[in-house]
Amino acid sequence: MTAVRSITCHHTAGPATGDAPSLAVVRDGRGDLPGPLAHLVLARSGTVHVVAAGVCFHTGRTWERWQSNQNAVGIEAEATGHDVWPAAQYAAYARLCRALADHYGVPFARVLGHREVAKPVGRKVDPNFDMAAFRAAVASSEDDMPTADEIAAAVLGRRIRNFHGDTVTLEQIVVATEQRIADAQNQLQAITDALHDRLVDDNA
Ligand SMILES: [Zn+2]
Secondary structure, three states: OOOOEEEEEEEEEOOOOOOOOOOOHHEEEEOEEOOOOOEEEOOOOOEEEEEOOOOOOOOOOOOOOOOOOOOOOEEEEEEOOOOOOOHHHHHHHHHHHHHHHHHHOOOOEEEEHHHHHOOOOOOOOOOOOOHHHHHHHOOOOOOOOOOHHHHHHHHOEEHHHHHHOOEEEEEHHHHHHHHHHHHHHHHHHHHHHHHHHHHHHHHH
16 A cells, blocks of 8 residues: 555445354455455454455545555445444444544545445445444544554553563663663674784784
């Protein structure tokens, strides 16, 4: 993908039972179209499965380039297309889109249904809910996805036992490792200098 500039919502039109029965098809593709067919699969329970990174084949022809596979994160929600959506799944769909939009800086107006981006009009019908209402739900959703900085801070702040049995943070280990590398480089330089001096003395 060149950049993430939109988010496309789909439904699988898959089996009527099971939490995510279409997961393998989305990952591996089907006879006429190789996988992956979307980046994410949203199960009926609200669980999100990460399927793939990079280009996925989920949009087909679109009106705008920023709606195409090169620029759109694709989400396949497990649904038949005619049954009522479980409340947990719908809420998770909105929160997922909110987290993605915030993370990639995508405006909520670019959280679009497949049927809105598919060219020509009427080529696709998914997802089968009101997209304006869904975008309003996205806008009012909580975003509890941590930022990259928050993840780094949490990881670096975690305390573990080091080689000597002391309890330290990962940040302390990184700093100590860098210090040891610098010490080793200095010692190596001192040895190199001493050898050089001896060679010069021997030749004198
Ligand atoms: Zn679709």
